[in-house]
Amino acid sequence: MVTISATFGAGGSVIGPAVAERLGLPFVDRAVPMTVADEIGCSLEEALVHDGRAEHGLARILAGAARLPGVTLGGMDVHLPDRDLVPEEEFIARTEKVIRRTADGDGGVILGRAAAAVLADRPRTLHVRLDGPADRRLDRVLRDLADEPDEPDEPGERDEAERRRSVRRLMDDNDRARAAYVKHFYRVDPASCRLYDLVIDATRLPSAAVVGLIADAARAL
Numbered sequence: 001m002v003t004i005s006a007t008f009g010a011g012g013s014v015i016g017p018a019v020a021e022r023l024g025l026p027f028v029d030r031a032v033p034m035t036v037a038d039e040i041g042c043s044l045e046e047a048l049v050h051d052g053r054a055e056h057g058l059a060r061i062l063a064g065a066a067r068l069p070g071v072t073l074g075g076m077d078v079h080l081p082d083r084d085l086v087p088e089e090e091f092i093a094r095t096e097k098v099i100r101r102t103a104d105g106d107g108g109v110i111l112g113r114a115a116a117a118v119l120a121d122r123p124r125t126l127h128v129r130l131d132g133p134a135d136r137r138l139d140r141v142l143r144d145l146a147d148e149p150d151e152p153d154e155p156g157e158r159d160e161a162e163r164r165r166s167v168r169r170l171m172d173d174n175d176r177a178r179a180a181y182v183k184h185f186y187r188v189d190p191a192s193c194r195l196y197d198l199v200i201d202a203t204r205l206p207s208a209a210v211v212g213l214i215a216d217a218a219r220a221l
Contacts, residue, residue, distance in 0.1 A: 001025075001107040001122065002218050003115035005190055006130035008174040009137030010202045012111050015130060015210050020109035022215040028098075028108040092185055112178065116195045117186040126218045129196040130210070132203030138168050140203060 002019060006012025020027035099118045102108045103125060116127040132140075142164065182190040193199050198217050202210050 001103045001119065001125040002109045002128060002214065003119060003125065004109065004111045004128045004130060004214075005114075005116055005196070006111065006202070007132070007137060008171040008178075009141045010130040010132050011140065011207055011210070012130050015202065015207055015214070016109055016111040018207065018211040019214045019218075022211055023109070023218055025106070026102075026108040028102050028110045114182045114186050114188075114190070116190075117182065117188050120195070124221045126198065126214070126221055127196045128214055128217075129191075129193070129199045130202040131191070131199065132201045134168075134171070136203035138164070138171060141167055141171060 002023070002025070004012055004016050004019070006015070016029070017027045095113055096118050099110060099113065099115050102110065103119055103122050116129075119125050119127075131137075145167070179190050182188060188195060198214065200210055200213060205213075
């Protein structure tokens with residue numbers, strides 16, 4: 001079993017599935033909100049609104065965090081979103097149930113959703129954190145965007161600078177919202193190395209090398 005926590009631009013959405021393929025395990029990502037929706041009896045769209053990995057879910061957390069003052073929980077400054085803007089306790093409990101059920105079965109690779117905190121006491125579970133300096137993560141995102149077919153070939157210097165600022169805001173917002181999710185519901189800092197067995201600067205190594213490191217560490221457990 002492998003849990004992966006990744007900051008925006010650290011390549012989690014690429015590395016996670018590759019690790020799963022290397023280990024012959026399912027990549028448990030989209031299946032989480034789908035299963036939660038099925039068990040609760042709501043639509044997938046509604047489940048995604050409450051999901052810690054979905055953009056709609058992050059928007060709810062971030063909207064609340066932006067409107068309310070910060071407080072301190074266990075020595076950490078966090079924002080407590082309004083209850084109408086936070087995932088309901090039932091959605092969180094169901095998400096944890098899916099994660100634990102995966103760990104109890106044949107295992108898998110789970111990206112995000114505070115899985116390292118949920119499965120902190122599980123043996124033979126590798127907890128991984130992917131991160132890197134903000135500027136290098138931003139460069140990686142911009143390179144990925146440049147590979148998309150709709151991107152202009154030669155943007156002007158002003159357009160390029162504004163594009164960089166826009167993507168940096170997106171990156172910071174995503175990091176802040178995902179951190180707020182983990183801090184609010186689990187009272188831990190997702191950046192703390194104490195949560196993980198392996199912390200990798202994924203901006204310094206090729207993705208294939210990072211996948212190999214994680215797969216080798218998982219097999220060694």
